[in-house]
Structures are given as structure tokens and as C-alpha cells.
Amino acid sequence: MEFFKYISKRILQVIPLLIIVSIISFFIIRLAPIDPLAELRLNPSISQETLDKEIKRLKLDKPIYIQYISWAKSFLKGDLGYTSAGEKVSTKLKERIPNTLLLTSIVVFMTWIVGIPLGIFAAVKKETVFDRTLTVVSSVGMAIPSFFFAILLLIFAVKTGWFPVGGLTSYNFNEFSLIGKFFDLAKHLVLPTVVLFTISLSGLQRQMRANMLEVWDSDYVKFARAKGLSEFKVIFKHALRNAINPMITLLGFEFAGLLSGAALTEYVFQYPGLGRLILEAVMKSDINLVMASLMMGTIMLILGNLIADILLMLTDPRVRGTK
Amino acid sequence: MREFFAKLFQDKFARISFFTLVVLYLIILFANFIAPYSSSYSNRDKAYAPPSKVYTIDEKGKLSRPYTYNYIREFEPTLMQTIYKQDRSQKYYLKLLPKVGGKRHLFGVQDGGELYLLGTDINGRDVFSRLLFGGRISMTVGFLALLIVFPIGLLYGGISGYFGGIVDTLMMRFAEAVMAIPSFYLLIILAAILPTGMTSVQRFGLIVVILALIGWAGFARVVRGMVLSIKNEDFVSAAKTIGASNLRIILKHILPQTTSYVIIAMTLSIPSYILAESGLSFLGLGIQQPDASWGNMLKEAQEFTNIFYRPWLLTPGILIFIAVLSFNLLGDVIRDILDPKSQKRI
Numbered sequence: 001m002e003f004f005k006y007i008s009k010r011i012l013q014v015i016p017l018l019i020i021v022s023i024i025s026f027f028i029i030r031l032a033p034i035d036p037l038a039e040l041r042l043n044p045s046i047s048q049e050t051l052d053k054e055i056k057r058l059k060l061d062k063p064i065y066i067q068y069i070s071w072a073k074s075f076l077k078g079d080l081g082y083t084s085a086g087e088k089v090s091t092k093l094k095e096r097i098p099n100t101l102l103l104t105s106i107v108v109f110m111t112w113i114v115g116i117p118l119g120i121f122a123a124v125k126k127e128t129v130f131d132r133t134l135t136v137v138s139s140v141g142m143a144i145p146s147f148f149f150a151i152l153l154l155i156f157a158v159k160t161g162w163f164p165v166g167g168l169t170s171y172n173f174n175e176f177s178l179i180g181k182f183f184d185l186a187k188h189l190v191l192p193t194v195v196l197f198t199i200s201l202s203g204l205q206r207q208m209r210a211n212m213l214e215v216w217d218s219d220y221v222k223f224a225r226a227k228g229l230s231e232f233k234v235i236f237k238h239a240l241r242n243a244i245n246p247m248i249t250l251l252g253f254e255f256a257g258l259l260s261g262a263a264l265t266e267y268v269f270q271y272p273g274l275g276r277l278i279l280e281a282v283m284k285s286d287i288n289l290v291m292a293s294l295m296m297g298t299i300m301l302i303l304g305n306l307i308a309d310i311l312l313m314l315t316d317p318r319v320r321g322t323k
Numbered sequence: 324m325r326e327f328f329a330k331l332f333q334d335k336f337a338r339i340s341f342f343t344l345v346v347l348y349l350i351i352l353f354a355n356f357i358a359p360y361s362s363s364y365s366n367r368d369k370a371y372a373p374p375s376k377v378y379t380i381d382e383k384g385k386l387s388r389p390y391t392y393n394y395i396r397e398f399e400p401t402l403m404q405t406i407y408k409q410d411r412s413q414k415y416y417l418k419l420l421p422k423v424g425g426k427r428h429l430f431g432v433q434d435g436g437e438l439y440l441l442g443t444d445i446n447g448r449d450v451f452s453r454l455l456f457g458g459r460i461s462m463t464v465g466f467l468a469l470l471i472v473f474p475i476g477l478l479y480g481g482i483s484g485y486f487g488g489i490v491d492t493l494m495m496r497f498a499e500a501v502m503a504i505p506s507f508y509l510l511i512i513l514a515a516i517l518p519t520g521m522t523s524v525q526r527f528g529l530i531v532v533i534l535a536l537i538g539w540a541g542f543a544r545v546v547r548g549m550v551l552s553i554k555n556e557d558f559v560s561a562a563k564t565i566g567a568s569n570l571r572i573i574l575k576h577i578l579p580q581t582t583s584y585v586i587i588a589m590t591l592s593i594p595s596y597i598l599a600e601s602g603l604s605f606l607g608l609g610i611q612q613p614d615a616s617w618g619n620m621l622k623e624a625q626e627f628t629n630i631f632y633r634p635w636l637l638t639p640g641i642l643i644f645i646a647v648l649s650f651n652l653l654g655d656v657i658r659d660i661l662d663p664k665s666q667k668r669i
Contacts, residue, residue, distance in 0.1 A: 021503050298505065
């Protein structure tokens with residue numbers, strides 16, 4: 001019961017947050033010196049009448065807070081409007097969001113599988129050659145600009161011909177069998193995954209190492225050792241369970257970082273994700289699309305944090321107690 | 324202070340990084356003098372010329388003063404491509420401290436010669452010189468953004484934490500909302516709505532402001548947390564009893580306590596501004612041509628032909644990498660010194 005109370009409280013907190021975010025984004029976009037109808041105005045086949053209709057529909061003749069309210073109403077109904085090319089914004093988003101989610105979840109999964117053990121190992125073997133090398137490697141990983149790394153990998157892909165360059169599927173994707181489809185997808189995902197993986201792995205590994213070192217000096221770990229427990233048990237039963245908690249909070253932030261990092265990576269690899277969508281929308285000043293994808297990105301980020309909080313509650317009894 | 328630097332230089336990585344950064348900043352400070360070409364130089368006949376080769380041994384195998392050959396552009400009909408060939412008929416010797424257009428440069432080449440140490444770009448501009456001028460923007464953008472972020476973040480966090488209650492709740496909800504928007508998405512949107520037709524100085528200033536708008540919220544939140552714990556200390560109550568105003572207590576008594584965190588946060592966040600600026604400019608939303616920044620120079624690397632046949636266009640990426648790496652390594656060591664609790668690298 002306690003558990004559900006906590007979760008519903010956290011979900012309720014999300015609502016005002018989303019309202020503030022939508023107000024901020026809406027005002028930024030609408031107060032900008034961008035004419036949302038510029039593209040329509042330049043089109044000679046569109047009559048003044050149609051333009052007036054569009055102005056009425058977007059309520060551009062009304063003050064900005066009325067525009068916001070009408071936008072919010074239709075957003076809640078799931079009507080996100082049309083892109084400047086005339087497509088439905090919601091269809092566009094439905095196409096792109098799963099791709100970004102796929103990429104980021106693979107990356108998060110892999111960084112955890114690799115980063116946590118590496119961090120533990122580096123902490124346990126503190127000051128050894130292994131630890132020092134890892135520190136240097138992770139510094140390098142954190143310093144490469146994602147787009148530059150992506151470009152280097154593109155060169156590699158073309159020179160070796162091992163990986164396809166760009167996109168998510170081959171042109172003849174629909175002709176493949178199920179297994180063929182899977183491998184085709186996997187092949188296209190390798191390079192973007194490597195870029196994001198390298199960048200987020202470095203941070204995760206360092207954080208894990210730092211947390212582990214922190215609990216390493218605590219009394220309960222010393223006590224566990226003094227009891228004569230095996231080193232394995234000390235690490236995994238006592239130290240790790242405490243060191244992992246801050247990492248779960250970090251999961252939410254990692255997700256945020258990935259969404260941002262993914263935008264540039266998606267751009268370089270021509271990966272059809274949310275980041276590239278918002279970039280294209282921004283370049284075309286497609287206001288409806290920008291607004292909708294900004295909201296979707298925010299919702300994804302908030303959900304990521306929410307999931308992290310719930311996970312933390314499951315693993316850390318202290319959080320359950322205080323809340 | 325002296326103790327701090329002594330500790331800093333004990334660390335090998337910190338020493339190297341510090342030295343690298345000092346060299347980088349000296350180079351961009353004296354860019355006008357070191358760069359062989361001015362920032363407005365452009366040789367339209369030599370687009371994408373490869374790096375000039377500098378020889379110190381002449382064709383007879385003897386040691387010689389350093390010299391170089393010019394490139395001549397030819398059209399290869401079978402490949403349907405423009406190619407560059409060395410014009411071996413004329414040697415051009417390198418000169419130390421020559422006077423070009425009334426200004427002295429560190430080095431140059433004899434009249435009529437062309438010296439492109441890192442080749443040229445699409446407009447026939449010298450990549451090496453542009454790297455130096457671009458560094459001026461890329462390496463300072465972080466510091467300038469911090470000049471905006473810190474006062475805002477300190478004051479915002481200070482007020483929020485000190486007053487508490489409804490003020491705190493409202494201010495923090497707003498900061499959280501800013502943080503909830505994926506930062507890079509917000510960044511590109513803000514950059515995209517900048518009006519066109521600004522001077523390059525105005526544009527640079529606004530990019531700095533935008534970067535600061537993204538960064539202040541997280542910083543303010545941490546300051547608020549620190550203020551919450553500081554405000555119950557005795558010296559704050561003492562200041563209150565003698566009738567100090569709220570603003571005075573925040574500015575003079577509470578915020579100075581956060582200094583060491585501020586320094587740590589500062590060094591640790593500079594790389595993220597450098598990366599953000601280069602990412603923006605890479606997308607064409609940041610610093611605009613003809614001004615150079617490391618990010619917008621890399622924009623040319625978006626084309627396949629460029630990265631395969633003109634690898635010298637990738638050099639700005641290496642410089643971004645070196646700068647960010649140095650700041651990161653330095654930041655790690657500074658954190659260890661100022662904040663003994665963190666044991667990241669000990």
C-alpha cells in the first residue's frame with residue numbers, strides 16, 4: 001500500500017512539471033521571430049482565404065495565452081496538429097520515438113552490463129595498472145565530442161565496408177525474412193550504439209568506482225571482513241548493495257544525457273530518431289512539430305526519472321521508510 | 324593558494340593538462356601573430372588544397388633552409404575530379420618573422436609562395452590559421468557562459484534556500500522544469516530562433532547567453548541544497564540578530580561558504596560548454612560563417628568526400644578533444660584537492 005501511495009504521489013508531481021515545461025516551451029517558440037505560416041505564405045497556390053482559415057485555426061490573431069490554452073486543449077485530446085509538409089505530427093512521432101527508445105535502451109542496458117562490473121573491479125583493484133589504464137581510457141571516452149566520434153566511425157565503416165552507413169534499415173528491408181530483418185537492424189544499430197555507449201560508459205564506470213570506494217571504507221564493510229567473510233561475499237553482499245543505490249538515481253540522468261547526445265549522433269548517422277526529427281523541424285521552423293517533439297522528449301525524460309525513483313524505492317529500504 | 328598549486332602540480336596528469344591549456348590559450352591570444360594568414364584571407368583558386376609539405380632536405384640530399392612548393396590545380400578528365408599537383412619548378416623558402424601587409428607574423432613564406440600547414444577549406448581559407456582564430460571562440464565560450472551562470476545560479480539558489488517555504492517550492496519547481504527539458508533539444512531551439520542578420524559579435528554574445536540559460540538550473544539546485552544546511556548555522560543567526568538584511572546575509576554570509584564547490588563546479592562544467600558550442604556550430608546553429616569556431620569548421624566534415632579525401636578538415640575535432648580532455652583531467656584533480664571527501668582518483 002505504502003508503495004502505491006508513493007508512486008501515485010510521484011506521478012501527481014509530474015503533472016505540474018509538465019504544465020510548466022509546456023508553458024516555457026510554448027512561449028519560447030511563439031515569442032520567437034518565426035512566422036509559423038511562412039511556408040504557406042510563400043506558396044503561390046494557397047489563397048488568402050486558406051491562410052486566414054489557418055490563422056483562425058492556430059488562433060494567431062488572439063493573444064498568446066489564448067493560443068496556449070487552445071494548444072493545451074488539443075494536446076490533451078491527442079491532436080498535435082500538422083507538420084508544415086501536411087503530415088500528421090502524431091504519425092511522425094509514432095514513427096520516430098520507438099527508434100530513439102530502442103537505441104537508448106540498448107545503450108543503457110549495455111553500459112550497465114559493462115560499466116558496473118568495470119567500476120567495481122577498478123575500485124577493488126584500486127591503484128593497480130588496470131585501474132589507472134581504465135581511468136585514462138574513461139577520460140578519453142568522456143572527452144571525444146559525440147559527433148566527431150561518429151564521423152570517425154563513419155570513415156571506418158566505409159573503409160572496411162563492414163557496416164552500413166546511416167539509416168535504420170536497408171532499402172530492401174521488407175524482402176528479408178524475420179531473422180534477416182533482425183540482423184539488418186542490428187547491423188545498422190552497431191555504430192550509433194558504439195558512439196553513445198563509449199560516452200556514457202566512461203561516466204558510469206567512474207561513478208560506480210567512486211561509490212564503491214566510498215562504501216569500501218565504511219564500518220560495515222570492515223566488519224564484514226573482520227567476520228572472516230570471503231572477499232566475494234564482502235563485495236557482492238555488503239559493499240555492492242549500498243554502492244549501487246546512487247547509480248539508480250543516476251539512471252534517470254543518464255537517460256537525459258543520452259537523449260541529448262543521441263540528437264547529434266542520430267544526425268550524423270541519419271538515424272530516424274526523435275533527436276533528428278526535432279533538428280529537422282527546427283531547421284524548417286516547423287512549429288507544431290518542434291513543440292510536440294520537445295514535449296515528447298520531456299515526457300520521456302521525466303518517465304526515465306520516475307522509473308529510476310521507483311526502482312530505487314524497490315532496492316533501498318531507507319527511501320521506503322522516509323517517504 | 325600556494326599550497327593548492329603545489330598539490331596540483333604533484334599530479335602528473337594535472338601538470339600536463341595545465342601546461343597544454345596554458346599553451347592553447349597563449350596560442351589563441353597571439354593568434355594574429357602566429358597565424359600566417361589573416362582571418363579574412365581566402366584564395367578562391369585553391370579550394371581544398373592539401374597541406375603544404377615543408378622540406379628541409381633538398382633534391383640533392385643536402386640539408387637546406389625549410390622550403391615548400393606551391394600546388395597547382397588541375398582537372399583530371401578521366402576521374403572527373405579536381406586534383407592538386409606540386410609545382411616543382413619554383414621553391415619558396417620559409418621566412419621567420421616576415422612582415423605581411425604591414426603586420427609582423429611569426430612565420431611565413433617568400434612572396435608568391437603559399438603555405439597551408441593544414442590545407443585549405445572549401446573557400447580556399449588556410450585551415451591552420453582558422454584553427455587559431457576559431458579557438459578564440461571555442462575556448463572562451465565556456466568561461467563567458469559561466470560568468471552568467473554563476474551569479475544567476477548563486478543568487479537563485481541562495482534566495483530559494485534561504486527563504487524556504489512557498490518561495491522555495493515555486494522557484495525550485497521552475498528550475499526543475501527547465502532541467503526536465505532535454506538540454507540539447509532546448510539548446511537547438513533557442514539557437515534556431517535567434518534572429519538572422521546579426522553581427523558576429525552579437526551572435527556570439529547570444530550563443531553565450533543561450534548556453535548559460537541551459538546550465539544555470541542544475542547549479543542553482545545544488546547551491547540551494549548547500550544554503551539549506553548553512554542557514555541554520557550560528558553565524559547566520561548572529562547576523563540576523565544584529566539586524567543584517569536578508570540580501571546581505573545571503574550575499575555576505577552564506578554564499579561565500581560555497582566557494583570551494585563553486586570552483587569545482589566551474590572547472591568541471593567548462594568542457595560541457597565547449598562541447599555544446601561545438602555541437603551547435605557543427606549543426607550550423609551556432610557561430611556562423613565567415614567566423615571560425617572549431618564546431619563550424621567541422622561542419623565540412625559532414626560530407627563524405629571531405630572526410631575521405633580531405634582528412635585535414637578533421638583537425639578541429641582533435642583540438643576540441645584535447646581541450647576537453649585537459650579540462651576534465653584538471654577538474655578531477657582540483658576536485659580531489661578541494662573536496663577531500665571525494666575519492667575519485669586517489
